[in-house]
Amino acid sequence: MASRLLPPALAPLLLLLSAAASPAAEATLHPVDYLALQAVRRALTDLPGSRFFASWDFTGDPCLFAGVSCSADGRVTTLALGDPRAGAPGLAGTFPSAAIATLPALTSLSLVPGRVTGTLSPAVTSLPALRFLALAGNLLSRDLPASFAPALRTVDLSKNGFTGRVPASLLQLRVLRTLVLSHNALSGEIPRAVRSPLLHLDLRSNRLSGGVPPLPGTLVYLSLAGNRLSGPVGGVLRRLPRLSFVDLGRNLFSGEVPGEVFAFSRIGYLQLRKNSFSGELRPAGRVRPGATVDLSHNALSGRVPPELATASAVYLNGNRFAGEVPREVAAAAEAGRMRVLFLQDNFLTEIAVGGVPASAAVCAHWNCVAPPPAVAAACPAKGGRGRRRPQTQCRGRRGKLFAPAIILSL
Template sequence: MEGIGCSRLRDFRRFMAAAAAITVVVGLSGVTAFLDPADFLALQAIRKGLRDMPGSDFLSAWDFTADPCTFPGVFCAGDHVVALALGDPRASAPGLEGRLDPALGRLSALVELSLVPGRVTGPIPDALSGCSELRFLALSKNLLSGSVPASLGGLSRLRTLDLSYNQLSGSFPASFVSSPKLSNLILCHNQLSGSIPPFPASSPLLRLDLKHNQLSGPVPPLPPSLRHLSLGSNALTGRVDAVLLRLIRLNFLDLSSNFLEGPIPGAVFGFPLAALHLQRNAFSGPVVPPQDDVAIPVVDLSYNRLWGTVPLQLAAVGRLYLNNNRFTGEVPSRLLQGLSNGMQLLYLQHNFLTRIEIGPATAALPVGASLCLQYNCMVPPLDTPCPLKAGSQRVRPLDQCPEWQG
């Protein structure tokens, strides 16, 4: 009997030692919580890789003598961590520094992972591909470097990937184009280079934001599901008319500051856009919206090679930038009347416009409205303030205005 008692005692001690890694007493209530051993050890490794920036005390509460499921930013379901929000989410709160440990990939039930703005450096762990349940991954506004792991494109449940405002380099992973659930892909303000691969028409993508990178080559075929497309401030080339005609659901389009050329398809002005940014490219040809009234709040076509007459269909636009192009002829009176009917800004400077008709309704601009007409082939009939970058010359030289010479 004595031997049996000692054996049972040894078994009990072994059980308690094994349970110590996953059993924690919560407060004074005597309630016991169990966390999967792999998740417990992963959280310890993640904690060792990160530090609070000065002024932050987010990680000070990560005391592993307590239940990890009560730690700030840790959310559990059953015995697994399902969401991890690293850093104090309050606006302007100091973030974290350090590195992301590959142990993140051992959180097998993780659905959401986010990191607040801070100074976390180093690569994005390729081991995150082990989080097969991951649906939301946001690591923006840190100092992450290296390439974007192509393995992230293999996460079959991933819906949102936001790695913006980091120092990521290398190519755009082709694996993302076939990700079955990915609807929001935000990689802007990095150092990605190379071309953008074509997306299949069946892609569920709603938002693609790649602005402020070093991407080159043509704008590829994109899925008609897109609502938000932002490719500004890259080095993209070629025509976009065929690509854009498929994107009839867009509510935001930014292709500014590239080397795009060819005509702007008139159909774009009929899309349900809140903003159209095509400035600082090499677009050419006339602007011919198919409908009578374009009601897009912001249209910026400045710094291109557009020519022909100024389109009167744009009179209902809220802020209209047509400056630094090659428009000729008369400024439509309907456009000027727009300034009295809700238009806030009309920039026509640095074109080759020759005439403008000022009527009683347009002789005085409404308070808050902006109009700039300088450096055309006419003396501006209205003395209105222009932006400083418009320069100080009010009129083009005579030899640049053939109609005047006649």
């Protein structure tokens, strides 16, 4: 109606203004960011069964695309690529580092597990506003960048094919809380200077070697399992009283297991299996009720500590423990409070356990006593090399046989 009142000379201008105001040409997004999203779309595709890119129709507002959030001034702040629902197919293609590096306001970048290849550019990891970086479960490869944004709080690059060393700069970020680099092919030593106030550190399943440097006392979760790390860890673990989860399994660690770690108020999972820890266990206090303690396949000796009786699962198999199992530990298994008690492949001479419920598993093969047949059902397939050690392996220091006074009845 109003257009009929305009002079004929202004009619073309009205058409241009109308087109500019239409959704198809709405200029809410910065042109550089618009081009970056187009490049992302060209680089990546949905795997069969995924419809993540169905909403990426560039005739509309890109700030309404799935996985995209924008600031009030039209800059992309979040880029979450792929359907985040559990079991949803991911994406394929080549990681668009060059395009993403042109998004200066990006604070969060994530990529769901899929088949995305390529490398991670320092131009991406150094984006000044970046606080969250998670690209786990893809096929990214080559060395990690040497520089990272100072604002980063979370970095998860696990389950890719990254090689080279752990960048020292990563462990010096002043606000970094979570670092997950597990299941890659990283090698060399863990950087010696760790200044980040980490809560969660996961470097498992790499090719790391050398010792463990001093770690921040803020740590709650620590996993270094499945590497080639060596040396003692007592001095490191003692200074981490907030730990609730520790997994140092499948390494070459040696020396004592510090007694303090058993008494940490939050410890719920202590996994030290398949190392070369030795000496006697001297817990500084009782283990937290319901905890899992796995010290299997080491060279630990002496008596089984009664402080383990409060744990829910105890794995001591494959060590050199001798003597009797404390009555407190046996009673916990009998009552079902301890659901797993694995003692096989030691030198124990007395295990008075009776009436174990069906919900509990007790295995005591290959000690200096023969367990009753009922115990065999609780043992794993590789629970021991036989029911009882030969007597020649059960002699004390003076050549006397250990006196087997053990009765196991289930």
